[in-house]
Amino acid sequence: MHAEQEQYSFDFHKETAEIVAESRDELNLKLGEFAGPLDLLLYLIRQEQANIFDIPIARITDEYLNYIRIMKRLDIAVAADFLVIAAQLIEIKSRMLLPRDPLAAEDEEIEDPRKELVDRLLEYEKFKAAAEMLYERSTIEHAVFPRGVIDSDEHNAEVNATVFDILTVFQKILARHKDEVKMEIHREEISLADMIRNLKTRIFAAGELNIAEFFESLETKRELVTAFVAVLEIVRTESVKLLQRKTFADIILKAENSG
Amino acid sequence: MAETIEIIEETVETVEEKQPREVADLSRAVEALIFVADEPISTRALADVLEEERDLIDSVVEELAESYEERRGGLQIRQIAGGWQISTRTEVHEDVRRLLKSRPSAKLSLAALETLAVIAYKQPVTVPEILEIRGVQSASAIKTLLEKRLIVTKGHKETVGRPMQYGTSKEFLIHFGLKDLSDLPSIEDFEDLVSPLT
Numbered sequence: 001m002h003a004e005q006e007q008y009s010f011d012f013h014k015e016t017a018e019i020v021a022e023s024r025d026e027l028n029l030k031l032g033e034f035a036g037p038l039d040l041l042l043y044l045i046r047q048e049q050a051n052i053f054d055i056p057i058a059r060i061t062d063e064y065l066n067y068i069r070i071m072k073r074l075d076i077a078v079a080a081d082f083l084v085i086a087a088q089l090i091e092i093k094s095r096m097l098l099p100r101d102p103l104a105a106e107d108e109e110i111e112d113p114r115k116e117l118v119d120r121l122l123e124y125e126k127f128k129a130a131a132e133m134l135y136e137r138s139t140i141e142h143a144v145f146p147r148g149v150i151d152s153d154e155h156n157a158e159v160n161a162t163v164f165d166i167l168t169v170f171q172k173i174l175a176r177h178k179d180e181v182k183m184e185i186h187r188e189e190i191s192l193a194d195m196i197r198n199l200k201t202r203i204f205a206a207g208e209l210n211i212a213e214f215f216e217s218l219e220t221k222r223e224l225v226t227a228f229v230a231v232l233e234i235v236r237t238e239s240v241k242l243l244q245r246k247t248f249a250d251i252i253l254k255a256e257n258s259g
Numbered sequence: 260m261a262e263t264i265e266i267i268e269e270t271v272e273t274v275e276e277k278q279p280r281e282v283a284d285l286s287r288a289v290e291a292l293i294f295v296a297d298e299p300i301s302t303r304a305l306a307d308v309l310e311e312e313r314d315l316i317d318s319v320v321e322e323l324a325e326s327y328e329e330r331r332g333g334l335q336i337r338q339i340a341g342g343w344q345i346s347t348r349t350e351v352h353e354d355v356r357r358l359l360k361s362r363p364s365a366k367l368s369l370a371a372l373e374t375l376a377v378i379a380y381k382q383p384v385t386v387p388e389i390l391e392i393r394g395v396q397s398a399s400a401i402k403t404l405l406e407k408r409l410i411v412t413k414g415h416k417e418t419v420g421r422p423m424q425y426g427t428s429k430e431f432l433i434h435f436g437l438k439d440l441s442d443l444p445s446i447e448d449f450e451d452l453v454s455p456l457t
Binding site: 035036037038039079080081082084085120122123124125126127128129130131132133134135137138140141142143144145146147149150167 | 294295297344345346347348349352355359364366367369370372373375376377379380390392393394395396412434435436437444446447449450
């Protein structure tokens with residue numbers, strides 16, 4: 001049984017990262033994978049043999065930040081999620097340094113700044129244990145074999161389709177459809193210079209132009225983007241102003257010399 | 260609203276004359292059907308095929324499973340994913356694997372297992388809710404779990420942004436050898452295990 005376990009690709013307990021040796025500020029890491037920042041935090045708390053309900057926040061924060069520094073030095077991309085927890089740790093640390101508000105009522109209960117984090121850690125730890133349970137169950141299940149495939153299995157293929165499969169197929173169809181459209185339709189592309197010229201003609205002919213109406217007359221995203229840039233360009237270079245007659249009203253491009 | 264597909268058990272029309280069947284005869288038939296079915300077969304499906312009462316089939320299957328236990332052979336009949344399945348026993352897995360030349364299939368990563376645990380206990384659950392518990396993005400783990408069909412989408416949650424909800428699949432029950440979701444130990448049971456008060 002033991003020899004068999006060696007064969008498995010990973011062992012739940014061995015796979016967590018481990019700080020092997022420590023010499024001054026140099027830490028050697030046995031690389032593994034922490035499932036996330038909370039996992040790392042639990043590991044550090046356990047390493048310190050600290051009580052989870054009374055976390056030595058300064059020490060744990062230092063170690064946590066140290067670990068992140070090492071990850072960076074080893075060029076491991078430090079996920080943003082690790083930094084979120086780092087920020088939270090620092091915040092808790094600073095809140096714990098603050099003296100008690102002298103104006104606060106005597107009997108007023110001060111909530112431990114660590115409480116929220118502790119609650120989260122406890123909740124997380126339950127699911128970590130549940131994950132371990134699943135791991136153990138799947139190991140047992142891997143030692144159980146149903147019968148081999150027989151002829152009739154093939155004929156029941158539809159039973160195996162899930163929504164996910166349908167979505168995959170649907171996405172493929174959509175992708176194919178998209179390609180077809182691409183091949184069929186040729187749109188004339190309008191350059192920024194043309195768009196500016198066009199826009200200028202319209203503004204100076206009428207004295208003003210409602211932007212919303214102008215944008216609505218355009219069809220493709222590309223035209224819209226070009227038009228938007230053209231509007232900005234005209235306002236910058238020509239004697240044209242952007243006007244809004246009242247809050248939430250349509251925005252109007254107005255030629256300045258036309259009053 | 261849930262976008263799940265009900266798996267429709269096919270009812271095979273039998274053209275046999277309706278005659279009360281002996282229990283021994285039924286037991287034979289049930290054993291054969293469980294063997295032939297490519298997925299765990301429910302007592303309802305068995306009863307439909309055999310045109311018998313479910314209660315009767317229930318007791319027949321249970322007796323059959325028990326007889327397998329008593330025989331202590333290489334096979335077992337067990338309840339899994341809401342149905343009955345015939346499979347080898349764990350004791351013989353090394354020999355079976357040698358014949359099939361199969362290695363244990365790739366295990367799920369720690370992140371995927373954790374994500375799966377959260378989904379199993381909190382379903383239907385959204386990505387932000389999983390993030391809240393795990394403290395880390397789970398997008399790639401969710402993708403893996405979807406690909407392995409261990410989880411399925413369960414429609415959108417009617418809240419800001421209408422996030423997609425996820426739940427476990429029948430494959431999940433099979434993969435982890437569970438009769439149904441209530442077969443999972445209660446999440447509160449893990450509480451005592453993890454945080455010894457010091």
